[in-house]
Amino acid sequence: MTRQLDPTRQLDSSGATPTVAGPAAGPRHGQSTIRRRSIRDVALLAGVSVGTVSNVLNNPSLVAEATRDRVQRAIDDLGFVRNGSARQLRAGKSRAVGAIVLDVANPFFTEVTRGIEDRLREANCLLVLCSSDDSVDKEAHYLGVLEEQRVRGLLITPATRDVASLERLQKLGTTVVLLDRTSPTPDLCSVAVDDVRGGELAGAHLLEHGHQRIGFINGPRATRQCADRRRGLRKAVRAAGLDPDKVIQEVTTQTLNADGGERALHTLLDSAAPQPSALFCVNDVTALGALRGLQRREVSVPGDMAVVGYDDVEFAAMLSTPLTSVRQPKYQLGQAAADLLLAEPHTHHQQQVFHPELVVRESSEPIVG
Amino acid sequence: MTRQLDPTRQLDSSGATPTVAGPAAGPRHGQSTIRRRSIRDVALLAGVSVGTVSNVLNNPSLVAEATRDRVQRAIDDLGFVRNGSARQLRAGKSRAVGAIVLDVANPFFTEVTRGIEDRLREANCLLVLCSSDDSVDKEAHYLGVLEEQRVRGLLITPATRDVASLERLQKLGTTVVLLDRTSPTPDLCSVAVDDVRGGELAGAHLLEHGHQRIGFINGPRATRQCADRRRGLRKAVRAAGLDPDKVIQEVTTQTLNADGGERALHTLLDSAAPQPSALFCVNDVTALGALRGLQRREVSVPGDMAVVGYDDVEFAAMLSTPLTSVRQPKYQLGQAAADLLLAEPHTHHQQQVFHPELVVRESSEPIVG
DNA sequence: GACGTACGGTGAAACCTTTCAAAGAGCCCG
DNA sequence: CGGGCTCTTTGAAAGGTTTCACCGTACGTC
Numbered sequence: 078m079t080r081q082l083d084p085t086r087q088l089d090s091s092g093a094t095p096t097v098a099g100p101a102a103g104p105r106h107g108q109s110t111i112r113r114r115s116i117r118d119v120a121l122l123a124g125v126s127v128g129t130v131s132n133v134l135n136n137p138s139l140v141a142e143a144t145r146d147r148v149q150r151a152i153d154d155l156g157f158v159r160n161g162s163a164r165q166l167r168a169g170k171s172r173a174v175g176a177i178v179l180d181v182a183n184p185f186f187t188e189v190t191r192g193i194e195d196r197l198r199e200a201n202c203l204l205v206l207c208s209s210d211d212s213v214d215k216e217a218h219y220l221g222v223l224e225e226q227r228v229r230g231l232l233i234t235p236a237t238r239d240v241a242s243l244e245r246l247q248k249l250g251t252t253v254v255l256l257d258r259t260s261p262t263p264d265l266c267s268v269a270v271d272d273v274r275g276g277e278l279a280g281a282h283l284l285e286h287g288h289q290r291i292g293f294i295n296g297p298r299a300t301r302q303c304a305d306r307r308r309g310l311r312k313a314v315r316a317a318g319l320d321p322d323k324v325i326q327e328v329t330t331q332t333l334n335a336d337g338g339e340r341a342l343h344t345l346l347d348s349a350a351p352q353p354s355a356l357f358c359v360n361d362v363t364a365l366g367a368l369r370g371l372q373r374r375e376v377s378v379p380g381d382m383a384v385v386g387y388d389d390v391e392f393a394a395m396l397s398t399p400l401t402s403v404r405q406p407k408y409q410l411g412q413a414a415a416d417l418l419l420a421e422p423h424t425h426h427q428q429q430v431f432h433p434e435l436v437v438r439e440s441s442e443p444i445v446g
Numbered sequence: 447m448t449r450q451l452d453p454t455r456q457l458d459s460s461g462a463t464p465t466v467a468g469p470a471a472g473p474r475h476g477q478s479t480i481r482r483r484s485i486r487d488v489a490l491l492a493g494v495s496v497g498t499v500s501n502v503l504n505n506p507s508l509v510a511e512a513t514r515d516r517v518q519r520a521i522d523d524l525g526f527v528r529n530g531s532a533r534q535l536r537a538g539k540s541r542a543v544g545a546i547v548l549d550v551a552n553p554f555f556t557e558v559t560r561g562i563e564d565r566l567r568e569a570n571c572l573l574v575l576c577s578s579d580d581s582v583d584k585e586a587h588y589l590g591v592l593e594e595q596r597v598r599g600l601l602i603t604p605a606t607r608d609v610a611s612l613e614r615l616q617k618l619g620t621t622v623v624l625l626d627r628t629s630p631t632p633d634l635c636s637v638a639v640d641d642v643r644g645g646e647l648a649g650a651h652l653l654e655h656g657h658q659r660i661g662f663i664n665g666p667r668a669t670r671q672c673a674d675r676r677r678g679l680r681k682a683v684r685a686a687g688l689d690p691d692k693v694i695q696e697v698t699t700q701t702l703n704a705d706g707g708e709r710a711l712h713t714l715l716d717s718a719a720p721q722p723s724a725l726f727c728v729n730d731v732t733a734l735g736a737l738r739g740l741q742r743r744e745v746s747v748p749g750d751m752a753v754v755g756y757d758d759v760e761f762a763a764m765l766s767t768p769l770t771s772v773r774q775p776k777y778q779l780g781q782a783a784a785d786l787l788l789a790e791p792h793t794h795h796q797q798q799v800f801h802p803e804l805v806v807r808e809s810s811e812p813i814v815g
Numbered sequence: 816g817a818c819g820t821a822c823g824g825t826g827a828a829a830c831c832t833t834t835c836a837a838a839g840a841g842c843c844c845g
Numbered sequence: 846c847g848g849g850c851t852c853t854t855t856g857a858a859a860g861g862t863t864t865c866a867c868c869g870t871a872c873g874t875c
Contacts, residue, residue, distance in 0.1 A: 110617055110619040111617050111618055111619075113538075113618060113619070115830090115831060115832085116831065116832065117831080125854075125855090126854065126856065127831090127832080127833095127855095127856090128833080128834080128835090128855060128856070128857095129854060129855075130832095131833055131834085132854085134833095135834095139852090139853080139854090140853075140854085141852080141853060141854090144854085156614075158594055159594050159832080160535070160596060160830085160832070161595040161596060162531045162534040162535040162540065162596060162830085162831080162832090163531075163535050163830070163831035163832040163833085163860090164594075164831080164832055164833075165531040165832095166529070166531040166532050166830090166831080166832075166861065166862090167832055167834085167859075167860055168860090169860080171530075171531065172591070172595075173542075173595075180560070181550075181556060181559055181560050181563060182556050182557055182559070184553070184556075187550060187551050187553075187556050188551055190550055190551070190575075191549070191550050191551040191577065194550060194575065198584070198587070198588075203576070203591055203592075203595065204574065204575055204576070205542065205573065205574050206559075206573055206574075206575040207567075207572070207573070208560065208563055215567070221527075222541070222570070222572055223572075224527050225527055225528050225529070225530040225533075226530040226531075226541075226542075226572065227531060245525075248479055248480050249479060249480055249482060250479040250480075250482070334764075335763075335764040365761065365764050365765075368766070369764070369765075369766050372766050392734065392761045395703075395704040395731070395734050395735065395738070396734075397737070397738050484860090485861065485862065485863095494824075494825090495824065495825045495826065496825090496862080496863095497827095497863085497865090498823085498825075499862095500864085501823095501824085501863095503862095503863095504863075504864095508823075508824090509823075509824085510822085510824085513824080528861085528862075529860090529862070531860090531861080532830090532861035532862040532863085533861080533862055533863075534862095535830050535832090535860095535861080535862075536829075536830050536863050537862090537863080
């Protein structure tokens with residue numbers, strides 16, 4: 078994750094007005110459009126055949142220098158730009174790669190997307206981005222349109238468990254890579270992050286610091302990520318020779334946001350017989366809510382309560398008490414996915430698993446002195 | 447901004463591990479690919495001409511029902527999917543729309559993008575997303591590739607001031623809409639948010655609450671957004687019959703992040719002769735840093751200092767002291783841009799300007815009692 | 816029974832590029 | 846001087862779809 082924030086990044090602006098201003102400029106008539114020049118026009122102007130023009134573009138070494146220059150000048154004079162559709166029709170494949178994620182606006186996918194895009198640009202490909210919102214319908218819609226476009230490859234965080242249609246696509250020549258999901262079959266590539274390991278890291282960290290009672294604010298256990306992180310946490314406890322059911326006090330929130338986190342915190346502290354001395358939140362947003370609740374209850378962090386989040390979102394490091402969190406290599410995940418997709422020949426189907434990393438900050442540091 | 451956060455949105459995970467795990471599954475050979483079926487295959491199987499198959503697909507009403515069914519069955523049996531390249535070649539235009547933004551990973555553009563995508567999906571179009579990173583080179587690269595693809599339209603936050611190449615594109619039949627930038631010429635559509643107004647809103651709000659000395663943490667004045675917001679703030683002060691130079695104490699930070707904000711805050715408070723009672727930060731991230739600094743200095747918010755940010759980013763509402771902020775209609779901005787692009791015929795060039803909105807929260811509320 | 820009409824369906828052209836066999840030009844060597 | 850060689854260039858085919866002028870057929874009308 079070496080990408081740095083540029084000034085613009087910081088200057089993003091977000092606010093909302095439901096009222097559209099729209100003092101539109103007076104109606105104006107657009108100029109009539111100019112005809113696009115084709116390779117024929119170039120050939121005509123340069124006095125060569127279309128085959129030669131094509132060679133200048135694709136195999137310049139086959140063309141004599143004088144001719145090459147003449148053709149190039151004609152291209153420049155006419156402002157000729159190759160027609161991608163025609164090229165693709167001939168080639169049978171396009172330079173576009175489709176990516177279907179759950180939500181482009183989700184900061185996780187946003188970073189992943191950026192990793193994908195940067196790799197694709199290097200390979201001179203374009204990224205077609207689609208949000209499925211975890212809806213099977215939208216996913217099917219996009220799959221259809223992307224198949225029509227004969228995209229060169231497809232990166233997808235599937236909304237369905239069923240990967241049959243993806244395998245069909247792959248057999249038809251479209252490389253498929255699963256994103257943030259391990260492939261259930263060995264015939265598809267996939268890249269994912271080990272959430273069990275992430276939970277384990279958080280648990281081990283807190284246990285190392287001597288915490289004997291750990292509060293755990295979890296989300297719906299039906300969500301794979303929640304289930305996996307929980308499994309990791311319990312694994313860490315067992316590894317320390319302790320009983321997860323005794324050490325961990327788990328509270329679940331259906332809404333994985335700040336309010337849900339704060340509510341869960343109050344539930345936890347109001348009911349827990351021996352109060353926990355540490356808190357693990359299934360993601361940073363719930364952790365933020367929990368921190369707010371702790372402040373209201375005048376429980377100091379990390380003095381009275383150590384807190385660990387998950388995701389390491391942008392604001393985690395910026396809080397008054399910087400938050401310890403489990404970081405996932407989002408950007409690299411995207412890069413790796415793109416790399417697998419672009420790899421030629423695409424005959425080996427890899428299931429890559431990335432390791433999360435614990436970023437220790439003030440919120441979980443033992444008080445010195 | 448009615449889009450709600452779904453659980454997945456919250457479950458986003460972000461952390462980074464520089465070490466790739468990659469215990470790849472054993473090499474496996476991909477199955478040989480199957481030939482794609484064309485409209486000819488369908489015609490053959492259904493015993494009709496290709497023209498009829500095309501009509502079934504595009505003008506079903508022209509085809510007798512019995513024939514239509516027979517053709518449809520053939521299509522289903524063969525798993526035929528239209529070839530987009532061929533269609534586009536014929537039509538001269540594709541179903542794809544290009545969007546060149548400064549950075550997909552920037553939360554502002556992320557939301558804008560989502561607005562664009564949703565509209566395009568309704569119009570059965572695809573979104574090709576590109577990040578220019580404000581680099582003229584990358585922008586030119588993407589412009590070239592998108593032109594080759596003959597995208598139906600282009601949404602762009604230009605890195606260059608020069609819009610000549612965009613006007614050329616438009617004359618060649620590619621609709622162009624400027625994003626978050628007012629068009630310098632009446633020949634291009636544009637959508638933008640009024641940053642002057644935003645600064646004005648923030649200023650007026652603080653003045654209304656009786657603040658006579660306002661600290662202003664600004665970014666590089668060369669940045670349009672910073673300059674505009676500053677202008678708005680000063681305008682509000684003048685409108686209240688006061689002298690901006692007396693009321694406003696401005697500090698500039700080159701880095702628009704939390705650390706820059708905190709540093710600027712300390713500079714401000716260490717030097718300001720009469721201490722300000724209110725603080726306006728040019729964006730929320732710097733405001734977050736300023737809040738951190740205020741906490742360190744044990745200045746209470748809003749008791750001793752009212753604080754207003756800009757952008758209304760996700761975390762603004764989640765802070766211990768929820769932050770008053772100027773919100774921009776990001777999602778609607780994207781929708782409006784897409785609408786302008788899709789409008790037929792594209793002869794009127796509108797310059798739409800959206801209004802920002804002040805979201806008042808605890809950080810600027812007068813202490814009651 | 817000839818004619819007009821409406822309906823279904825046909826087949827070829829057009830869209831623009833790439834590829835490839837083949838032709839042409841120039842040259843060397845025997 | 847002819848054969849063989851290399852270096853350039855050519856021209857046509859192929860790729861899949863849409864469009865459109867046109868052809869048949871069946872039916873109703875005079």
